[in-house]
Every structure is written in structure tokens, then in C-alpha cells.
Amino acid sequence: MKLQVEQAELADAARWIARHIPTKGIDPTALAVLLTADGDGLTVAYSSIEVSASVTVDAHVIDGGKAAVSGKIFADILGALPPMQVEISSSDNGIDLVAGSNDFHLNPLDVASYPSLPSMPALSGSVPGDLFATAIANVAPAVDYTTTAMPELGGVRLQPQDDRLQIMATDRYRVALQYIPWQQTGDAVSALLPGQGLVDIAKTAGASELVDLALTEGSAGVQVGNRTSVSRLLPVDKFPNADRAFPKQYTATVTCDVEELRDTVRRIGLLLEGHQAIELSMNGDRMTVQALRNAKATGKARIDCQLEGVDAFGIAFNPRYLLDGLTPIDGPVAIDLTTYAKPALIHAAIDEPSFEYLVIPVRDPAKVAGE
Known part of the structure; x- marks a missing residue:
């Protein structure tokens, strides 16, 4: 196998293939990529019981052929090379990569024992x-x-x-x-x-x-x-x-500016440690965001909101879970509520939102004790 290929395109392909490769393996072949040069392209492929992946890049193929090498090392070397043409050649002793004054040699792995790549199923x-x-x-x-x-x-x-x-x-x-x-x-x-x-x-x-x-x-x-x-x-x-986890009906809905709520949750989240929760208390057109039962520090922030269905409502969440649900949303956000102990639904405040996020709240021990 002998060919010439642009570093940037091949490095990008090798890096993507390397994401599929496990970090450890007893059999070196399980950590290898298969290089196949034919026609006007070079295919970089990985295959295992779990997944297979392949990328074909344009190349000037002088001699076709196949070679198997360590996938991680191959990707790391290509990523470190300067943006220029790379010459790749193989022999029984391995493959050589040459780019300008840079010359690398990778020991070969057994191509014959490399697992066959499954074909792409019929498109759906x-x-x-x-x-x-x-x-x-x-x-x-x-x-x-x-x-x-x-x-x-x-x-x-x-x-x-x-x-x-x-x-x-x-x-x-x-x-x-x-x-x-x-x-x-x-x-x-x-x-x-x-x-x-x-x-x-x-x-x-x-x-x-x-x-x-x-x-x-x-x-x-x-x-x-x-x-x-x-x-x-x-x-x-x-x-x-x-x-089935999505409630059939909701008791209340609170609407507010998603960017303001995100920023407020992040600020109050600085007070939290471990598994502590963040509490949202809604009353009319105001929402108070605070750390739930934090003995070391306290803090509150208030933002405008619109609560419909009830006069007041309080609920607490894992702050990371809450932010994960708010991040994909732009503009006004709506949170549909049933009780403080049942899942809440987060979505854009529009008809038929394309993204929905159902999250289980954190139950306040004080409220649980009062039940």
C-alpha cells in the first residue's frame, strides 16, 4: 500500500474513528483500525462486537492494499502532524507515515485476524x-x-x-x-x-x-x-x-424567561454542596430561587414569572438536572406542575414544542414529615 493524502482530512477521520475504540483491550486487534487503499480513496475502519465505523477520504493511491495498526496511536500522530500532504506506505514490517521532516513507523497488526466489517443495513x-x-x-x-x-x-x-x-x-x-x-x-x-x-x-x-x-x-x-x-x-x-411517566393533567404552569432562570439557578447553585437541591417558590408574578435547607450559606434571587392554575407553588430540583432541561430552550420557558413530589415537565412556552423534559423533583424532608 502506498498513497498520499491531506493531513487535515485524514486526521479528522482518524480522530472520529478513534472515539469508537475502547481504552483497554487484551487483544491488540480489538484496539486497531483497518486501513484500506483502493481507487481514489483511503478507508479508515474499526469493528467490534458492539459497533463498527468507517470513513473514506480522498487520496492519491499509488498502490492499493490493507494494513492494521493501533487506532489511538494512528489518530494521535496524524493530529500532531503539520497541515500538509502525508505519504503512507506499508510493508510486512508495518506502515510508515511521512510528512515533510516528520517520519513515523507503526508496527503492524494481523490483517487476516481483523474482524470483517458489517455492511450498512437497508436505509429506513x-x-x-x-x-x-x-x-x-x-x-x-x-x-x-x-x-x-x-x-x-x-x-x-x-x-x-x-x-x-x-x-x-x-x-x-x-x-x-x-x-x-x-x-x-x-x-x-x-x-x-x-x-x-x-x-x-x-x-x-x-x-x-x-x-x-x-x-x-x-x-x-x-x-x-x-x-x-x-x-x-x-x-x-x-x-x-x-x-407513561408523563402526567395526563397538570395542576399549574409557571412561565418565565429561560435565560434569566438559567442564570439565577447557576448563581444560587454556587451555594450548594453534594446532593443539595434548589427550590423554586412561585407566588403570583414572582419566583424566588433559593438553596433548599443549606446550613452553611443562604441566598435568594427573585425573577418575574407568571403562575397559572394556583395562587402559589413550591418545588425543588437537583440543580444540574434542572439546567439540563433549561439549556436547549430559547425564549420563554414553561414548567408544568402537579404536586411538589411528582414529575414536572419543562418545555418552550409554545404550542407543540419539539423538546420536552420530564424531571422528578427533590422532596423537601420538612414537607414529607408534614404529610
Whole structure:
């Protein structure tokens, strides 16, 4: 294999592929990328039981061929090279990367033992690239990457619904969902994709006009330009039925400026430690934001609001959870309320908002004791 390729494009591709590679592995092949040069391009690919990903970049291919090398090292070297043409050549002894006065040699890994790359499943439909990137970023905070008892909580559910795609994540303490336009072109099922891989590929989707999705029974594929990712599915039937968590009716709704509320929550949050909560007390057209039962410091801030349905209402939240729900919203925000102990729904104060965020409040021990 011998070829010439631009550093910037290949470094970007290698860096994206490297995001799919685990940090540790007993078998070096499990940490390797496969380089395939043919025609006018170089394909950088990674494959495992969980996920496969590939990117093809333009290259001047002198001699075609394949080589397998450490994915992380390959990405790190390319990222450190100056922005110029890189010459890559391979032999039985490994591959050499030359860029100007920079010369690197990577030891080879066994190409024959490298797992075969699964093909992209039949396409199910497409979504706008910028909206897909935004939607995945908005629901990502509700993905639980740490749980081992319920790995399904580490997934993001994609559910086609006529002309829109519902994107949902939950860690059992909050539910984040967003709707984006969906153009179906083939068979599609509700699919639960591993969250981390989906978040990584979505970061590159914003610059593309369309993202093609394959949502099948066996696997799911995401194609963004020259980047393709195919992943195994998590069992969607074990995903919590979060749709049922949304209350049928609400007792009250408070509306205020989202930027003012965000800034206020951040300031009062400076007083909090550990698992302390932040309390919102609404009375008519005023909202008081304060730290809930903080023995070390106190502080209050008041902002304008409009409370409808009741004369007064008080509720407390984990401040990080609250901010995660407020961040994707612009303009006026509405918080639908039932009781201080039941989930509240955060959304833009408009008809049919595309983003909704259901969050369980923190129960004030004083109120619990008085029940």
C-alpha cells in the first residue's frame, strides 16, 4: 500500500474513528483500525462486537492494499502532524507515515485476524442533519452511561412516528425527548442504540444536509456523508416505558424567561454542596430561587414569572438536572406542575414544542414529615 493524502482530512477521520475504540483491550486487534487503499480513496475502519465505523477520504493511491495498526496511536500522530500532504506506505514490517521532516513507523497488526466489517443495513429514512445533531445533544444528558444493572438506560431510543422521529433518553430520574422531521423511505422499527456511539457520530452531523438512518430488527446504521456507523441494538423492549411517566393533567404552569432562570439557578447553585437541591417558590408574578435547607450559606434571587392554575407553588430540583432541561430552550420557558413530589415537565412556552423534559423533583424532608 502506498498513497498520499491531506493531513487535515485524514486526521479528522482518524480522530472520529478513534472515539469508537475502547481504552483497554487484551487483544491488540480489538484496539486497531483497518486501513484500506483502493481507487481514489483511503478507508479508515474499526469493528467490534458492539459497533463498527468507517470513513473514506480522498487520496492519491499509488498502490492499493490493507494494513492494521493501533487506532489511538494512528489518530494521535496524524493530529500532531503539520497541515500538509502525508505519504503512507506499508510493508510486512508495518506502515510508515511521512510528512515533510516528520517520519513515523507503526508496527503492524494481523490483517487476516481483523474482524470483517458489517455492511450498512437497508436505509429506513432520513432526517435533517442539523436537527439530528441538536436533538441527540439535547437528550444526551439523560443517558446513563454508568449503570450495569440496566444497560438499556445507556441507550437512546429512535422511534419513527409518521412524518417525525421521536428521540428519547432516560436515566429514571428524568426523561428527555425531542421530535424532528422524518422522511421514511423503507422499513423502520423502534430502535435502541448505544448512547455513547450515537452521541459521537451526531457531533459530525450538523454540517450535513441529511442523515440517513437504518432502523432494522438486527442492527442500526447511521450514515453522515462519508462516515458510516453500524451498531448492535440494545433490547428496546427492556427500555423503561417512559411515555407513561408523563402526567395526563397538570395542576399549574409557571412561565418565565429561560435565560434569566438559567442564570439565577447557576448563581444560587454556587451555594450548594453534594446532593443539595434548589427550590423554586412561585407566588403570583414572582419566583424566588433559593438553596433548599443549606446550613452553611443562604441566598435568594427573585425573577418575574407568571403562575397559572394556583395562587402559589413550591418545588425543588437537583440543580444540574434542572439546567439540563433549561439549556436547549430559547425564549420563554414553561414548567408544568402537579404536586411538589411528582414529575414536572419543562418545555418552550409554545404550542407543540419539539423538546420536552420530564424531571422528578427533590422532596423537601420538612414537607414529607408534614404529610
